[in-house]
Amino acid sequence: MHVPALSHLHAADPDVAALVEGEAARQHGKLRLIASENYVSPAVLEATGSVLTNKYSEGYSGRRYYEGQQFVDPVEDLAAARARSLFGVEHANVQPYSGSPANLAAYLAFLEPGDTVMGMALPMGGHLTHGWSVSATGRWFTPVRYGVRADTGRVDLDEVRDLALRERPRLIFCGGTAIPRTTDYPAFAEIAREAGAVLVADIAHVAGLIAGGAHPSPAGHADVITTTTHKTLRGPRGAMIMTTAEHASAVDRAVFPGLQGGPHNHTTAAIAVALKEAAAPEFAAYAHQVVANAGALAEALLERGFDLVSGGTDTHLILIDLTNRGVAGKPAAKALDAAGVELNHNTVPFDTRKPFDPSGLRLGTAAITTRGLTESDMPRVAGWIDEVVKAHEDEALLARTAAEIGAFMAARPMPGWAPTP
Ligand SMILES: *Cc1c(COP(=O)(O)O)cnc(C)c1O
8 A cells, every 4th residue: 555545545536546556566566677767755756746736837936927836936946956956057947847848848949940950869779859750859850860889889979970060960969768878978068069069968867877976967068958857866757957057048938938838836846855865875875776786787687698788788777689589579578577577678779670579678777776676686687587588488487487576576665655464
């Protein structure tokens, strides 16, 4: 049950309550390796569920279009001040509804329709909103794309520079959704300067690692930093845009009134709480443990013959190329899910299979580290993955593994929920 219990929800709507409890039990009993997911604290859950959801507050602190902002203004001020202090930036906008709208705001702030934007190609590890064709950002702007080298699995900065100087994008995105290695922000900043482009560092995946000092920061290098707040940063679903003072008003205008109406004040409060948590020494220890766990898991997977894109990881994220294992990403991910290991199928760079059924698996250690797993647990995790990938059609093995993992996770408390005794 939820702790504290969701007594009103159970009384008013048993159907929804049952689904919520079912989802919680699922999160409790599984090895959650989806690289973009985590478990938030009970304090973040409470802020998210607070009466701030009742309030409209279009505009910005001190300049609202509705009355009654005596408490919402200080909440938003606090969240923004904590973001500035934690990430060492001049300005923070905490209103974007999520990562994708935050990136869209960067387009609106700096580009006209048809202008050129450069980002990492989606199948190479970029995000849809970095100019991929099915996204509005790829349809309404002119995308040029960089990737990684086939031999190293890493971004080739010379190739990025050549492309930028040839295509002259007005906006360059660095960062992505499936990048196991450190992003070189100073090098991207240099390229953007040479090309006369605005550099956006999208740190959605690594924001928590940056906050905890376990990944370099783009602050002082990128003109604009966009991030979600719910991945390694371990806050509510939401986003922020951080900028230099120079770009502050362009970005603010793009978020409101450019793209959004009223901000989600309950989310803003929860972001403030998460940012306070992320500034504590225990969070730095957490961020370093996330990276140590990913390194240990990569090591253990390599020992079992898995082929990792770029040969390993510097972050929370690992990308497995299953080509040498004779199984595609999707059936492997489905079998792993049935066996209690939750992750997602993913394209790998230069994938020879279709995006709908690609060759890779993406996994990350942010959530399992919140549950208290350490390096010494990683060989066991790799063992489960290896056995299931080997025998992915063996239903008895999948059921046995799911039970084993359920028992293993039962000893590791989950924030905000506990099994009914
Ligand atoms: C997750 C992610 C986003 C989008 O965030 P949503 O909240 O899902 O819209 C944007 N950019 C990157 C790099 C991401 O990983």
